[in-house]
Every structure is written in structure tokens, then in C-alpha cells.
Amino acid sequence: MNQIRRPAVAGMFYPANKQSLGHDIHHYLDQAESETVSVPKALVVPHAGYIYSGPVAAFAYKQLLPVKDIINRVVLLGPSHRVAFHGLAAPQSDIFTTPLGDIPIDHQSIELIAELPQVIISEQAHLEEHSLEVQLPFLQEVLTKFTLVPLVVGDADRFEVAEVIEKLWGDEHTLIVISTDLSHYHGYNEAKQMDRATSEAIVNLNADQIGYDDACGRNGLKGMITLAVQKQLVAEILDLRNSGDTAGDKSCVVGYGAYVFH
Numbered sequence: 001m002n003q004i005r006r007p008a009v010a011g012m013f014y015p016a017n018k019q020s021l022g023h024d025i026h027h028y029l030d031q032a033e034s035e036t037v038s039v040p041k042a043l044v045v046p047h048a049g050y051i052y053s054g055p056v057a058a059f060a061y062k063q064l065l066p067v068k069d070i071i072n073r074v075v076l077l078g079p080s081h082r083v084a085f086h087g088l089a090a091p092q093s094d095i096f097t098t099p100l101g102d103i104p105i106d107h108q109s110i111e112l113i114a115e116l117p118q119v120i121i122s123e124q125a126h127l128e129e130h131s132l133e134v135q136l137p138f139l140q141e142v143l144t145k146f147t148l149v150p151l152v153v154g155d156a157d158r159f160e161v162a163e164v165i166e167k168l169w170g171d172e173h174t175l176i177v178i179s180t181d182l183s184h185y186h187g188y189n190e191a192k193q194m195d196r197a198t199s200e201a202i203v204n205l206n207a208d209q210i211g212y213d214d215a216c217g218r219n220g221l222k223g224m225i226t227l228a229v230q231k232q233l234v235a236e237i238l239d240l241r242n243s244g245d246t247a248g249d250k251s252c253v254v255g256y257g258a259y260v261f262h
Contacts, residue, residue, distance in 0.1 A: 004102075005093035005123070009130045013049040014137060018099045024050055025141045028058035029065075032239070038262055039067045041233060042176035042224055044202065045138075046256035047078060047131040047217075052243045053181070053256045057138060059239035060258035064142040064175070071175045073106060074139055075149040075168045077161070077220035078131030078179030085154040087118035088164055089125035096148060098133070100140040106147040113167050118160040125152040131179045131217065139177070153220045158207055161223020162230075169227075178224050180217025182255030188244045195255035199237050202259055205229050224261070233261045 010016040015024060032055070043060040046053035064071065080089070090110045096103045113119045126132070132150050139146065149168060153161060165176060183194040194214060201209035207222040207229075215221055228235060238258040244250035 002094040003092055004095045004097055005091060005126055007098055007133060008128045009133055010099055013130055013134050016099055021099050021137055022141060024054065025138055028054045029062050031055060032058040032062040034062040034065065035238070039070055039172045040064065040175065040260045040262060042178065042261035044178045044180060044221060044257065044259040045135060046181045046258070047134045047179045048181060048243070048254060048256065050134070052247050052254065055246050056239045056241050056256040056258050060260060061138045061142045063238070063260050068142055068144050070172060071143055072146050073109070073149065073170060073174045074146050074177055075151070075165065075174060076132050076135060076177045076179065077151045077153050078129065079217040079220065080125055080129060080152045080154045081131060082128045083122070083125045085120065085122065085125060087120055087154055087156050087160065089120050089122040089152040089154065090114070091126040091150060092121055092123040093126065096136060096150060098136045098140065100137050103136060103140065103146070103148045106149050109149045109168055113164050116164060116167070118156055119164060125154070126150065135177055135179055153217070156219050158219065158222035158226045161220055162226040165223060165227050176224060178217060178220045180215045180221050182215050182257055183213065184216065184254050185252050188242065188250035188253055191242050191253045191255050195240060195242065195257060199240050199257055203235050203237060205235060228261055235259055235261050
């Protein structure tokens with residue numbers, strides 16, 4: 001019998017109703033712009049509740065619509081908010097499910113990285129983690145069919161993360177998705193300044209310029225940037241806003257950015 005990881009934040013971070021969820025995602029996608037000229041190798045996307053970060057995430061996911069039949073494997077990395085551990089955690093589950101349906105886990109790929117000392121198998125790390133879960137409905141709406149390699153990133157340095165991504169790199173059929181928000185709980189203008197500096201670091205592929213307070217998913221992000229330098233990729237900003245722009249309250253905001261790597 002298949003082991004299923006069921007949604008932990010459906011009805012909180014995004015609608016639990018299939019029709020409402022699909023409607024919301026397509027509403028965000030309709031408002032976003034697309035600049036895809038080739039198959040993206042990686043996306044960086046935020047992971048808050050959809051009313052806050054959905055409009056920004058849509059700018060990244062819209063890049064996939066022209067290549068929805070090409071990408072068939074997604075390697076998804078997001079930070080751990082609930083469980084403390086060293087390294088990167090893969091799940092035991094065979095299926096991740098959302099209100100939009102089931103996504104098969106690529107255990108063959110997980111076996112490929114399980115030999116690395118920084119990779120652990122931990123269902124606990126995945127059970128309540130939202131940083132990966134909120135990306136799944138978007139992926140289900142923009143891709144035709146795909147398998148998933150979900151990795152929760154704990155205390156890991158950028159070289160440990162880069163080594164894992166390198167093992168899973170694949171070809172144009174594999175997409176890397178890095179889930180991260182930017183600055184947290186600053187005033188609107190201060191957050192804009194911080195997030196602009198972080199965006200410049202991402203585009204310039206300068207992982208060392210991204211500090212502890214700049215991005216909650218910095219470990220995964222810095223690992224991706226490290227590998228992007230080796231692979232001679234180019235990073236572009238697709239959208240940069242914060243919760244003050246999307247949800248209205250500018251007194252204390254969280255930053256969100258969408259980026260693509262080619």
C-alpha cells in the first residue's frame with residue numbers, strides 16, 4: 001500500500017476546495033507576465049499564504065506554461081519551519097496529495113542521493129512543512145505530468161546543498177524549484193531596501209551576500225546559486241514585492257521574489 005503525505009495547510013495557506021484553488025491559481029497566472037525564451041532550469045518562488053505571495057509566485061510559474069509538456073521531474077527544496085535537523089530530508093511517502101490530486105514521488109532519484117551523508121530520510125520533516133506544499137498546486141496547474149523529488153532543507157551549508165542538486169541535475173526534463181521568502185517583519189521601506197539587495201545578490205550569483213535575515217530558505221537558495229556559478233547559468237528577476245504590496249498592511253511586511261535561472 002502506498003504511503004501518502006496529505007496536505008497540512010490546505011484551507012489555511014490556500015483553498016482546500018479543488019475548484020476554488022484552481023480558480024485562484026489561474027487568476028494569479030492571468031495577472032503575471034511571461035518572458036520564457038527557453039526551458040528554465042530553476043525557479044525561486046515564495047511560500048506564504050496565496051493571498052500574500054501567490055501573485056509573485058505566479059510570475060515564476062507562468063514561465064513553465066510554454067514548456068509544460070517538456071518538464072516531467074521537479075526537484076523541490078524548501079526550508080524547515082517545524083523540525084530541526086542537519087542536512088536535507090527526503091520523505092518516506094510514495095505520494096504527495098493536494099486538493100488537485102496526487103503527485104508520485106521519484107524514489108529512484110531519492111535513492112541516488114541517499115548515499116550522501118547530508119541526506120536523511122524523515123517523514124516527520126515533511127508532515128507539517130508548508131514551504132514545499134504550497135508550491136505543489138501551482139506545479140500541478142502549469143505542468144502536464146511530473147514526478148517529485150521533495151527535499152526539506154535543514155542546517156546545511158551551500159556546498160552540501162549544491163552537491164545534492166548536482167546529483168539530481170538531469171536534462172531539460174528536470175526543473176529545480178527553490179522555495180524561499182525574503183526579509184521578514186520589517187517596515188515597508190526597510191524591507192524593500194533589503195530585498196532589493198538580496199535580489200541583486202541572486203542575479204549576480206553572489207551567494208555570500210545573502211545573510212541570515214535576508215531569506216528564510218537561504219540554504220537552498222545559496223546552494224542553487226553555488227551550482228549556477230559552476231554551470232554558468234544566468235539568473236533573472238521576474239517579480240519583487242512584499243506583503244504590503246499584495247495584502248495591504250505596510251507596517252510590518254514579508255518580502256517575496258520570483259526568479260528564473262537559464
